Amino acid sequence: MLYDWTYLLILPGLLLGLVAQWKVKSAYRNMSNQPSRSGRTADDVARELLAGNGNHRVTVVKIPGRLTDHYDPRKETLSLSEGVYGDTSLAAVGIAAHEAGHAMQKYLDYGPMALRNAIVPVVRISSQAYFPLFLLGIIFSLEPLLYIGILCFAASLVFSLITLPVEFDASGRALLALEAGGYLTREETGQARKVLRAAGWTYVAAAMQAVLQLLRLLLLARGGRRRN
Secondary structure, X not given: OOOOOOHHHHXXXXXXXXXXXXXXXXXXXXXXXXXOOOOOOHHHHHHHHHHHOOOOOOEEEEEOOXXXXXXEOOOOEEEEEOOOXXXXXXXXXXXXXXXXXXXXXXXOOOHHHHHHHHHHHHHHHHHHHHHHHHHHHHHOOOHHHHHHHHHHHHHHHHHHHHHHHHHHHHHHHHHHHHHHOOOOOHHHHHHHHHHHHHHHHHHHHHHHHHHHHHHHHHHHHHHHHHHO
């Protein structure tokens, strides 16, 4: 049975995810109303941080949406959302610097990021395949399919765990660069840290959810084996 008491296992991860999302939105809302003393826009800060470290490969662009900011290592594009691009708030500058931190990871061949980028194709396929394989294993009582499905899901867990040091390192690089470059004062850096720390908890929640889901799948597989 896929719908049973084991669903209770994933509730803590779901709750942590909701709390993390709330903390991100709350921190962003508070810090987005506080302009930085330097008056530099987030997109300019990102460009200057990259250029100052010799990275001229990356293009900084504006994209639609709210908190849709990301760095694409394949296209070497740093995308900032409408509320961040051109904004001078502590939240916007911190987010832009965080994404610039990812770009610098790629430029410097930071190990965990290189590994994460390398396994993306595998994770994309395995994350789509795990549930059909596991479900077929349950329906037809085929133990090999059960564990192939679990292995496929385990790839997503590995990806989530690798993501943690990548995200925290990018935030660390961002905060150091902002203060060292005079974009933020020490006090402002502490405020920007609150936004990035809150965002970091969303990745912790995702990793926790993956761990609990893997445990659930193992328990379901074990239960199915006992019934057989």
